[in-house]
Amino acid sequence: MAIALEGSVVDELIAICGPEGVFTGRSALFNRARVPAPFPAHRWEDHIPQAVVLPTSAEQVSEVVKLANRHGIPVVPRAGGTGLTDGAVPLNHGILVDVKLMNRIIEIDHGNRTVTVGPGINMLKLNEELRRHGYFYPDDPASYPCSLVGGRIGTSGWSLIGARYGHTRDLVVSFEIVLPTGEIIRVGDGGGRSTRKSSSGFQLKHLFIGHQGTLGIVTEATLELAPRPEAEFSAFFSFSDYMGAHRLTGDLSRSGVATLGGVVLFDEMKIAYLRRDDEAYIPQDESVRAVVACASYGNADEVRAGAKRLLRIARASDGSYMGDEISQGDWWSRHDRYATPQHGRTRDGQVALMSWHCEDAAIPYTELPAVREKWHAIASDLIQRFDMFDDWGMFAYTNGAHKAWGDYLTEIDIGIWESRWTDESWAAWVDAKREIGRVALEHGGSLTACHGSCRAGEVDLVPVELGGGFEVMKKIKRALDPNNIMNRGKYLLDQAYEEE
Ligand SMILES: Cc1cc2nc3c(=O)[nH]c(=O)nc-3n(C[C@H](O)[C@H](O)[C@H](O)COP(=O)(O)OP(=O)(O)OC[C@H]3O[C@@H](n4cnc5c(N)ncnc54)[C@H](O)[C@@H]3O)c2cc1C
Structure with missing residues (x-):
């Protein structure tokens, strides 16, 4: 448990943000410690901030940061708290700056x-x-x-x-x-x-x-x-095998259709997981072993012409168009599908208080099949050893900006009964994450395409991925943050100060 801030520091914070902008009560602190990514709930108290401030201006933020420098207190910025790499978790307690009131x-x-x-x-x-x-x-x-x-x-x-x-x-x-x-x-x-x-x-x-x-x-x-786009087109295609779906994913991504917003490839275990979910549009038919989805946006004329070409490419594949209802309905539900990280499905389809974890490496197209096999093997080993994990499947998603081809944001989703954490299962989990990251790097990918890689397990590999770039990161950190105030403990950047 963190030691409370001195009363005089709290008074200074109140002088900056006003009494309504400073919180030191238990629920305000605990609620801002955790994130939806697997969280060591059995060690929750190790991660709570000592005070929460809700500033309303850049000047207030600046004064809070200057105060933190004077007193040597870490500062942790927090926005929605949905980050999946523990970025907003106060590893070293300190002052948490919640920016939610700066929402104009x-x-x-x-x-x-x-x-x-x-x-x-x-x-x-x-x-x-x-x-x-x-x-x-x-x-x-x-x-x-x-x-x-x-x-x-x-x-x-x-x-x-x-x-x-x-x-x-x-x-x-x-x-x-x-x-x-x-x-x-x-x-x-x-x-x-x-x-x-x-x-x-x-x-x-x-x-x-x-x-x-x-x-x-x-x-x-x-x-x-x-x-605002005049038109949206989405199309889903089902496959009886992964490799056929992988081929179509590549063909659609390389189509050169300018309105193409993205192409997604769901694998067999993902389809099996979605089958448990009666809110999902994926059909129950067991012959469906992979699904490819694509979507495009823009002016109606362009979207119509692009859709024709995308459908023509798909017709030449082994896939079957899954119909308008699934194509539109599933795409429209894209913000809801994972919006309930504390709401998993057990193998018999029951809603359960399981948390959801996803690794999000960027993987080159040609490496997707091999990485898929290795990642599922890592998950399977974990599941056999601990009765608290489940493999909820993988998907790969176009990753380039303004060009769909190349590498793919590739996720493996693992369901976790967080109430069952022990130090042993946590350590095994961290090892598995490290293995998942290692496979991504061995296949020419990166540790992460969007979440970042601050967490135990993955963070150990950041110096491996970045090489000399990590040395530059440390120099920049020390130059800009001489007192190691900003989000202390993240990205192994404490090393920059140890070496000094
Ligand atoms: C259901 C679900 C679906 C998701 N889908 C996606 C997805 O499709 N794409 C994707 O990219 N991510 C996705 N994520 C991850 C997450 O939503 C993103 O990482 C998002 O960008 C985090 O935003 P946030 O406002 O929640 O930030 P937080 O979690 O509060 O913070 C994230 C990081 O940014 C820092 N930070 C916060 N505010 C500031 C600030 N004002 N200045 C500087 N640093 C700051 C924090 O210290 C932390 O390190 C998903 C997460 C969930 C739970």
């Missing part, structure tokens, strides 16, 4: 097609407002209604329709960030809020995206506005 739409710039927002807004709320103007912000994760812009930048999120519109890093034009020592700066693709391209100096925007809150706290962001 600050400006819609019709002329230059941008919208400026606070980091605490979610895409659902933002798009409800943008719809009235004929725009949308096309960052479309499965966590669409619950993750927030600040967390999307903190993780460098991946969007389900990224092949057409790009991912978070492509959709954020510029943002304001409070550095670990409290200075407020703006970084972006160009000089101002909405300039898309500049060649001056270092491209700092990318440095401050995906750092999991270790390099600062985003307090405002200017985002791309896309025209």
